[in-house]
Amino acid sequence: MKIEEVQGLRIQGVSVRTCNADEAHPGRARIGALWTKFAAQVAPHLAVEAVTYGVYHQYESDSNGAYDLLVGGDVLTPHASLDAQPWSVIDIRKGPYAVFRAQGPIPNAVIEAWGRVWAHFAEPHCADQRAYTTDFERYGPDGEVDICIALAAT
Template structure:
């Protein structure tokens, strides 16, 4: 993991309000169905260099509180549903990377992130403004965690 400075970026897509407790249960999780809805209804301009993101924002408190999530892209060709936008906030982010089978690597990497920030030896503090997953390819992700 390393620290990078990220510029503000607008992502458009589909959103929901959820929390980590609900996401641990396939019957109550909203992110998986949101990804399927996005994939079925939105055409992303991959040939034009667009990439897919999941943006976490509007945190109620911390890892245990409610938050909003947007599954989207930085450039969309077309959509059969109404899209919303969210801005990834400018700032410092700690980047966690993984390669392998999605969604397994996403779930596994979030587990590592929660463990890292829960450690008494952690030298960073989460900002809880915006965090995001960047899908570099079908089997490679980067998860950016905003830090103070």
């Protein structure tokens, strides 16, 4: 894990409201279908240089409560118009983020990395505190994935 200062950016895409308890049950899980919707509706409108993000926001409480997940990109093609699409927009907040690198085949690597995130913040003497504002997964061009967790001001 490393700390990164994020400058903030706008992400456009599709979103869903869910919670971790629902995602643990295949009949109630929504995230897989959201990624399918992203691939069909948003990905074709992303610019070549775009980075794909999964942005967690609108937290009800903590990791046990409901949250919104927006899957999208940071750069649309010139002919893509947000007005013509039923997309959502979220601004990733600027500030310090704890960054956890996912290693290996997706989605298992991302699931394993989220396990490390939860274990890190559950440590009794953890110096970091989650802000529960905007957390995100950043999917790099070489297949690397970083999970970035907003940190509370100290």
